[in-house]
Amino acid sequence: MRQKLDFLKTRKYSKKKQYLISVLLIILTAVLCFFSVEFIGYRAVALILLLVVSVNAILFDILPVMLCALLSALIWNFFFIPPIFNWQIATPEDGLMFLMYFVIASINAVLTFKIREVERKERDEEEKGKAIQLYNTLLNSLSHELRTPISTIIGAVDTIKDDQTKLSADNRDALHSEIEIAAFRLNRQVENLLSMSRLEAGFIQPRADWCDVNELVFSAIQDNQDNANHHKIEFAPDESLPLFKLDSGLVEQILYNLIHNALQHTPQNTEIKIEVSYSDKNCIIQVLDNGEGFPENEIDLVFDKFYRLNHTGAGGTGLGLSIVKGFTKAMSGNVQLVNRQEGGAKFIIEIPCEFSQQINLENE
Structure with missing residues (x-):
């Protein structure tokens, strides 16, 4: 019931609109009853x-609602209680019924309003509790995900600056490499937080343009290459694919996050495969792996903000897959996760778009 009330959102209408709709409902009902009163009785x-x-x-x-209660009582008196078309009430019984009607209608309106107020307060408390839980989860995740690269950068810089430490060229290069890797990791987490903030604020406005999805896949693979030392990423570009009219930035971020998620949460020597195809209306991107798959009872939760699978090791804020879902929905697409029968998981992204063939056909 509570979900239905939230779905209707009629209490967010302006006062003028609420008065208008509620009065129209009473008048329409009264008109219908007036033509059928002989059959149903007043x-x-x-x-x-x-x-x-x-x-x-x-x-x-x-x-x-109180206006409707008063209006309905007056309409019932004037149009239905004998004698009709005047304000007189012929019998004490009808007079008592009229009084009881008005009282019951008023009490009904007030009680229903009070019940809704209680439900609203309970809902606010529940949302507040969820917000606190998400805030704590975020802090716990960031305490590791941000502190670790920051500590690495500070430690490496201090070592390099220490005049008493004699560093060889190889050691200095290794420290520079650590700083670079930590900085990229820090930048990735900040980008995820900014992306999630943009999604929640509704600032994501896709800008579709013609793009080669093969190139976007190669770019996402290249950006993940530093983390792919113990995995095999397989992608066979299909040169016959048309150009797709998509937001290339959002699609590339989706690909990056899916590949990064697979690299981070599958065992070493796992094979990650990317496939791109299309149907009559959709660009279809699939990212598959032959790892351990997902627990069936957690598949519906993996796209939630800050959600991390049970019994997973440290690492990740739980934002990557929620950003995948958010960016996909921003382009009116759909994302699905299934476990493969042969083992591993498969993410399926379907995004409605135009194809380059359509332009060629129109030109012809």
Whole structure:
């Protein structure tokens, strides 16, 4: 029920719009009841109007609902309680019914509003708890992911600057290499945090242009080459592929994160394979490995922010795959993770786009 209320979002409408919709609902119901009152009776009309007031109480704020309760009572009196088309009530029984109707409608509106307020407070508390948990998870992850490269850089620089330490050219080059690797690692984590911030703020606006996905794959592989010493990355470019009209920056980041995730979380000597194809409407990218795969009960969670698989070693903030999902959705695409029957995992990215053949056909 709570999810449905969130989905409707009618309480975020302007006051003017809430008043207008709620009044129209009452009037429309009254018109329908007026033409069927001979069959259902004017007492049944009261129950129907009460039902509409209840629906309004679920959808809107308290003031529009109270207006509906008052309006429905007046409509019931004027158009349905004999004698009709005037404000008189012929019998004490009908007068009591009218009074009870107004009281019940008002109580119903207030109670429904109070229930929704309690639900809102519970939901806010739940979201606050989740935010604190995510914040703690982020701090725990960053305490390692950012501190380690920073410590490496500081230690290497201190060693180089130490006048009492006599360094050979090889040792100096090794320290420079450590600084470079640590700086790239630090930059990658900062880029992931910035990407996630852009996604949450809704600042990701894809800019589609014609691109060669084969080149994007090669670029993503090259960027991951320093971490691929103990893995084999296989990609056979298909020269017959058309050009795709995509945001090349987002697609390259998706590829980079998928390859990096496979390198980081599969055993040594694992083979990682990238395949690119297309259907009538989609560019399809698949990243496969022959590692250990994912626990079935965690497959639906791996794209959540800061989520890390149970029993995984240190490393990673849990942002890479959530960025993959966010960038893919930003381009109206879909990402899927499945375990392969022969062992390992397969990520499938499908992004709707135009193909270069379509341009050629139009020109012809």
